[in-house]
Amino acid sequence: NTPVANQSTNKIWKLMEKYLPNTKEAIQSSVVNHVEYTLAKTRFDFTLLHCYQAVSHSVRDRLIEAFNDTYQYFNNKDVKYVYYLSLEYLIGRCLQNALVNLELEGQYKEAMLDMGYNLESVYEQEVDPALGNGGLGRLAACFLDSMATLNYPAWGYGLRYSYGIFRQQIKDGYQVEVPDYWLDRGNPWEIERLDVNFQIKFYGSVTKKVEDGKERTIWEGSEIIVARAYDNPVPGYNTFNTINLRLWRSLPSSEFDFKSFNQGDYFKALESRQRAEFITSVLYPNDSTYAGKELRLKQQYLLVSATIQDAIRRFKKKRKEWKEWPKYNALQLNDTHPALAIVELMRILTDIEGLEYEEAWELVYNSFAYTNHTILPEALEKWGVDLLGNLLPRHLEIIYNINHIFLEKISRKYPNDWRKLSALSLVEEGTHKTIRMANLSIVGSHAVNGVAALHSQLLTSTLFKDFYELRPTKFQNKTNGVTPRRWIRCANPGLSALLNDVVGSDDWILDMDILKNFQKIADDPAIQNRWMQVKRQNKEKLYWWVKERCGVDLNIDSLFDIQVKRIHEYKRQLMNILYVIRRYLDIKKTPAEERRKLFVPRSIMFGGKAAPGYITAKRIIRLVNAVSQKVNNDQEIGDLLKVVFLPNYNVSNAQVIIPASELSQHISTAGLEASGTSNMKFVMNGCLIIGTMDGANVEIAEEVGEENMFIFGARVEQVEEQRNKMRNSNYRDYFGPRLTEVCDAISNDLFGYKYDLEALLDTIRNKNDYYILGADFESYCEAQQRVDNLYRNKSEWTKKSILNSLRSGKFSSDRTIRQYAEEIWDLEPCEIPNPSKSEKER
Numbered sequence: 109n110t111p112v113a114n115q116s117t118n119k120i121w122k123l124m125e126k127y128l129p130n131t132k133e134a135i136q137s138s139v140v141n142h143v144e145y146t147l148a149k150t151r152f153d154f155t156l157l158h159c160y161q162a163v164s165h166s167v168r169d170r171l172i173e174a175f176n177d178t179y180q181y182f183n184n185k186d187v188k189y190v191y192y193l194s195l196e197y198l199i200g201r202c203l204q205n206a207l208v209n210l211e212l213e214g215q216y217k218e219a220m221l222d223m224g225y226n227l228e229s230v231y232e233q234e235v236d237p238a239l240g241n242g243g244l245g246r247l248a249a250c251f252l253d254s255m256a257t258l259n260y261p262a263w264g265y266g267l268r269y270s271y272g273i274f275r276q277q278i279k280d281g282y283q284v285e286v287p288d289y290w291l292d293r294g295n296p297w298e299i300e301r302l303d304v305n306f307q308i309k310f311y312g313s314v315t316k317k318v319e320d321g322k323e324r325t326i327w328e329g330s331e332i333i334v335a336r337a338y339d340n341p342v343p344g345y346n347t348f349n350t351i352n353l354r355l356w357r358s359l360p361s362s363e364f365d366f367k368s369f370n371q372g373d374y375f376k377a378l379e380s381r382q383r384a385e386f387i388t389s390v391l392y393p394n395d396s397t398y399a400g401k402e403l404r405l406k407q408q409y410l411l412v413s414a415t416i417q418d419a420i421r422r423f424k425k426k427r428k429e430w431k432e433w434p435k436y437n438a439l440q441l442n443d444t445h446p447a448l449a450i451v452e453l454m455r456i457l458t459d460i461e462g463l464e465y466e467e468a469w470e471l472v473y474n475s476f477a478y479t480n481h482t483i484l485p486e487a488l489e490k491w492g493v494d495l496l497g498n499l500l501p502r503h504l505e506i507i508y509n510i511n512h513i514f515l516e517k518i519s520r521k522y523p524n525d526w527r528k529l530s531a532l533s534l535v536e537e538g539t540h541k542t543i544r545m546a547n548l549s550i551v552g553s554h555a556v557n558g559v560a561a562l563h564s565q566l567l568t569s570t571l572f573k574d575f576y577e578l579r580p581t582k583f584q585n586k587t588n589g590v591t592p593r594r595w596i597r598c599a600n601p602g603l604s605a606l607l608n609d610v611v612g613s614d615d616w617i618l619d620m621d622i623l624k625n626f627q628k629i630a631d632d633p634a635i636q637n638r639w640m641q642v643k644r645q646n647k648e649k650l651y652w653w654v655k656e657r658c659g660v661d662l663n664i665d666s667l668f669d670i671q672v673k674r675i676h677e678y679k680r681q682l683m684n685i686l687y688v689i690r691r692y693l694d695i696k697k698t699p700a701e702e703r704r705k706l707f708v709p710r711s712i713m714f715g716g717k718a719a720p721g722y723i724t725a726k727r728i729i730r731l732v733n734a735v736s737q738k739v740n741n742d743q744e745i746g747d748l749l750k751v752v753f754l755p756n757y758n759v760s761n762a763q764v765i766i767p768a769s770e771l772s773q774h775i776s777t778a779g780l781e782a783s784g785t786s787n788m789k790f791v792m793n794g795c796l797i798i799g800t801m802d803g804a805n806v807e808i809a810e811e812v813g814e815e816n817m818f819i820f821g822a823r824v825e826q827v828e829e830q831r832n833k834m835r836n837s838n839y840r841d842y843f844g845p846r847l848t849e850v851c852d853a854i855s856n857d858l859f860g861y862k863y864d865l866e867a868l869l870d871t872i873r874n875k876n877d878y879y880i881l882g883a884d885f886e887s888y889c890e891a892q893q894r895v896d897n898l899y900r901n902k903s904e905w906t907k908k909s910i911l912n913s914l915r916s917g918k919f920s921s922d923r924t925i926r927q928y929a930e931e932i933w934d935l936e937p938c939e940i941p942n943p944s945k946s947e948k949e950r
C-alpha cells in the first residue's frame with residue numbers, strides 16, 4: 109500500500125513555506141544550481157548566454173514565490189479582479205526590470221561580480237520579447253507594471269505569438285523585414301501551464317431546440333482547437349505583489365480530426381493539427397491599421413474565448429450567483445481588437461448558462477469598458493458579415509440581436525431619424541455589409557475612454573458624437589502614462605541616482621509628483637553640472653551604439669535630436685527629414701567661416717518600423733537613408749550635421765536612445781496622434797520637446813510650461829482650413845520658397861533614388877497634403893531656430909531640461925491606473941503582507 113498524502117498536512121506545503129534567501133551566497137548557489145541542473149552545462153561549453161539563462165531562472169524562482177502567494181491571497185480575500193484584454197504586449201526585456209522591482213539588483217550585481225560576471229552584459233543577452241506593434245502594446249506593458257505596483261488584483265491576457273514584430277534591417281537604405289522567432293533560445297520567464305487548456309471552436313452551424321418549452325440555441329463548431337496558458341509573472345515595485353500576464357498559445361485538440369485518422373488519412377490529419385498551431389504563430393505587424401484577415405479574427409476570438417472561459421471558471425469556483433458577476437469582474441478592452449469578448453460572454457450566459465437575454469446584458473454591460481487609441485479611419489475594425497458569419501455563426505446572430513434591441517431603443521428616442529440610426533448601427537450596410545467593432549464596443553460597455561484630454565474630446569465631438577449625445581456620462585478621459593521603473597530607474601541609472609540625491613530617497617519612483625517640490629534646483633549650477641554629466645554619459649552610450657550598428661561617428665557635443673516611433677504619414681517624419689535637407693542647403697549656402705556661428709552642430713536620428721505593406725512609410729525610410737548618405741559624406745559639412753537611421757527600434761533600444769536624447773520630435777498633424785507615450789518618456793528623462801499641440805503634448809505643455817518646449821504648427825481647429833487652402837492653390841505658393849526649394853533639390857536628384865522619392869513627394873504635392881506638412885513647415889523651421897538659439901546657452905537649456913523632468917509626474921502610469929481603478933473598474937488595491945526581510949533570509 110503506497111501512502112497518499114493529505115493535501116493539508118502534506119509536508120510538501122510545509123517545506124514550501126520557506127522563501128529563498130537573498131544573501132550573496134544564496135544567490136550564487138541558486139544560479140549555480142541552475143547552471144548544473146536546469147541547463148546541464150559544464151565549464152567547457154558555458155557561455156554568457158547560459159549565464160543569462162541561469163540568472164534568469166534564479167530570479168524566476170523568486171518571482172514564482174511572490175506570484176503564487178499573491179493569487180492565493182487574492183483568492184482568500186475574495187477580491188474583484190480586473191481583466192486587461194489586449195492583442196499586444198510590448199513588454200521588453202525582463203531581467204533587469206524584475207531585479208529592480210524585487211529590489212535585488214544590488215545583490216545580484218555583487219553576487220555575479222564575485223563570480224566574474226558583469227550584470228550589465230548579462231542583461232544584454234536577453235531577447236526583447238516584442239509581441240506588439242507600438243504605442244498600444246507598450247501602454248499595456250506599462251499598465252501591468254503599475255497594476256502590480258499599486259497592488260491591484262489584476263490579470264493581463266494576451267497571445268503568445270511565436271513570431272513577434274519583425275526585426276528591421278536596413279539594406280541599401282531600404283527596410284527589410286526579418287522574422288522574429290524570439291523563442292529560439294527558450295524563454296526562462298514563462299511558466300507553461302500544461303493543465304490550463306480551453307477548447308476553442310470555429311465554423312460549424314447553429315441549431316435551435318425546444319427543451320421543456322424553452323428554446324435553446326446550440327452552436328456546434330466544426331474546427332476545435334485548444335488554447336494553452338503560458339504565465340508570465342509581473343512583479344510590482346516595492347511590494348510583494350506579483351501579477352500574471354497570461355498568454356494563450358494555440359494547439360491542436362486531442363479529439364481533433366479523429367475521422368481523418370480513422371480513415372487512414374494520417375497526413376491530412378497532421379496538416380490540420382499544424383493549422384491549429386499556426387493561429388498564434390505571428391503578430392500582425394500593423395500599427396493603427398485594420399488587417400481584415402480571417403487568421404486575425406481567429407486570433408482575436410481565441411484570446412477572447414479562452415480568457416472568458418478562464419474568468420468564468422474562476423468566478424464559478426467561488427460558487428457565486430451570476431448577478432454578482434460585475435461586482436467581482438471588470439473587463440477592459442484595449443481597443444476593439446478583443447471586442448468579441450462582449451459577444452462571447454453573452455453567448456455563454458444565454459446559450460450555456462441559461463440566463464435571460466436582458467439579465468445577461470446587464471452583467472456584460474456593467475463589467476466591460478473600452479479604450480479607443482486612435483481616430484484614424486484606417487484603424488477602425490469592420491468585419492465583413494460573410495467572414496464573421498462563417499467563422500463564428502452564433503456570434504453574428506448575437507450581434508444582430510444586440511443591434512436590433514439597441515436600434516429599437518434609438519428609434520423610440522429619435523423617431524424617423526434615419527441618419528442617427530444608420531450612424532449608430534453596429535451594422536454598416538452597403539455592397540459589402542460589415543460589423544463595426546467600435547460601435548459594438550461602445551454599446552456593450554459602461555465606460556468608453558480616450559487616451560489624452562484632446563483625443564477624448566475629439567472622440568465625443570467627432571468620431572463618437574452620436575453615441576456621446578445618447579449617453580454623455582459613458583465617455584471619459586484617461587490620459588496615458590508610462591512606468592518610471594522601466595523608463596527612468598532601469599533606463600537611466602545616472603538620472604535615478606541624481607534624483608535620489610535631490611529628493612533624499614528613492615520615493616519619487618512611486619510618487620513622481622514629489623519631484624515638483626524640488627524645482628529650485630533647476631537654477632543651481634552644481635546640480636546643472638551633474639545633470640549635464642549624466643546626459644553626457646547617456647550620449648556616450650548611444651554614441652557607441654550608433655557607431656557599432658550604423659558605422660557613423662557622431663560628435664558627442666552636438667545636439668542629439670531624435671524622432672523614434674512607428675513610421676506613419678500622420679507622424680510626419682517626412683517633415684523632419686525635409687527640414688534636415690533645408691538645414692543642409694542652408695549650411696552649404698553659408699560661407700564656411702560663418703557656419704559655426706549660425707548653426708549648432710546637430711546629430712539628427714530617426715528610428716521606427718514601417719508596416720511591411722505601407723509603401724509611403726518605406727519610402728520615408730529610403731529618403732532618410734539617402735539624405736544620411738549624402739550629408740554624412742559631405743566633407744564640407746563635417747560634424748555640423750549628421751543624419752542617422754537607427755535600425756530596429758524596439759523597447760530595449762529605446763532604453764538606450766531616450767535617455768541620450770536632448771531634443772525629441774512629436775510633430776504629428778494636430779488631432780491625429782491620440783496621445784503618444786514616448787513624449788512622456790522623453791520628458792521624464794530631461795529631454796526638450798519640439799512638437800505640435802496634439803495628443804498628450806497639450807497636457808505636457810500644461811505641466812512643464814510652453815516656455816520649456818518648442819511648440820509650433822496649426823492647432824486642431826485650424827487644420828481643415830489649411831487643407832482647404834492647399835486645395836485652392838498651387839503647391840509652390842502653398843509650400844513657400846523654402847520648402848519648394850527642398851522638394852526641387854530632391855526632384856533634381858540631389859539624393860538619387862528618384863523614382864521612390866518623386867512618388868514620396870507626390871503624397872504632399874498636387875493638392876494632396878492631407879497632413880498639412882506644407883502649412884506647418886515655416887512654423888516648424890522657426891521652432892527649430894529657437895532650438896538652436898537655446899542650445900547655445902547651456903545653462904538655460906539644462907534648466908529647462910531639469911524642469912521638464914521634475915514636472916513630469918502626471919505622466920506616470922501609476923496615476924493613469926489609479927484613475928482607471930477608481931473611475932472605471934471600481935477596484936480596490938489588495939496588498940499581500942510582505943514577508944519580512946528576516947523571514948526571507950531565513
Ligand code: 4GP
Binds near residue numbers: 243395782784
Ligand atoms: C496608439 C496611438 O497612436 C498613440 O497616440 C497612443 O499613445 C497609443 O496608442 C497608446 O494609447 N495607437 C496604436 C494603435 O498603437 O495600434 O492604434
